[in-house]
Amino acid sequence: MQYLGYLDKLACGQRGLEPGGDVMMRPNRWRWVAVASVVLALAAFGCDKGGGEGGQTGGKAEGGGDKPAAGAIKIGAVLPLSGQTATYGEESLAGIKLALEELKEQDGPKLELVFKDNKGDSTETAKLVSQLIKIDKVKAVLGSVASTNTLKGAKVAQEAGVPLMTPASTNVDITKKGEYVSRICFIDPVQGSVLAKLVLEDLKKKKAAIIVDKASDYSVGLAKAFRETFTKGGGEIVGEESFTAGEADFSALITKVTELSPDVLFVPAYYGDVGPMLKQAGDRWKEIPVVAGDGIDSPDLYKLMGSYTGDIYMSTHFAADDNDPKVQAFVKKYKGRYSKVPGAMAALGYDATMALHDSLKRAGSSDPAKLKDAINGISKLNGITGTITLNADRNAEKDVVILKVSPAGAKFFKRIPSGS
Incomplete structure (x- = not known):
């Protein structure tokens, strides 16, 4: 032996x-x-075994300490811990773990986390959600953080009758999968409308070119929402170009867009593509403001965009330099734990965990039907990313934060109140 x-x-x-x-x-x-x-x-x-990240079941068990508390309720998380959007998963998991550490010292149910790496793949997401439910016997799932992936996972959770709450997926169709699916973030029609108004009212621009990844549910949905509000407000779409995620050479696209002579660019895509695109565009786009959604909110954006100096604005859920006391308290705790500044995904992961814990307390049970009803009844929950209320469609009604981006990082620009 x-x-x-x-x-x-x-x-x-x-x-x-x-x-x-x-x-x-x-x-x-x-x-x-x-x-x-x-x-x-x-x-x-x-x-x-398990196809995930670390641990005996493909996802390390976490209870906020070395060992989960006796009788802890098992929850799952499916996140991209590798692949093109890995920083989203890494930050989300860090926020979830920080919340678990705090909850360990609080009253209420104790939680044990099993997390799995979907590698940024939608088919893998569906498989792993199924594993968490059928093999790991979790009572709820957190994830994922890219809409195309979450759409696949949400279908599995709904069919199994197990609650799935996404911290950050904004495509409007996700919660249409059924009553067991919810989110604590705003949706694309909200941020698309907010960004269109930002362009028209704050930037005073009227001629937009849209650059979209047509294989991404997130990109297509956000482009649609922006287009509708922008044209309704008197703006003109001078052209729309598409690309494929993971492309290495954007030179042809950059030339086509430049020839359209827009006074603003709307790029509803992820940081892994937008960063290299901006770096390659360089001075050709420097005088044209670029506007994007929360898909570019990643620390890797600044590495990928290089020394690009044009104006960039993004909608997101959180700003580390927001002077709100609860935000600054969270930033201090996160920096103390991880020695770096949190991004929006970390704050959303933290808030999702706290929202799930609050729902378990109110449900008084981990029974899926009772927990589902408690989640769907979330109202005025005080989170790091704002006050969270789920509407009848199980979408969060909350503020949108606008950041201005430079090679040195992102700075708080303004907050758009919910319903504006």
């Missing part, structure tokens, strides 16, 4: 005996090679 333990460690990437040590020098070494082949295959299977 000593050798089997060593081989198991070796297969899982742990350091055991050194190559060339006692195991390989024993007599009958070919017999051991045969045994090793079987054990390596079994150990590799064990290491990969």
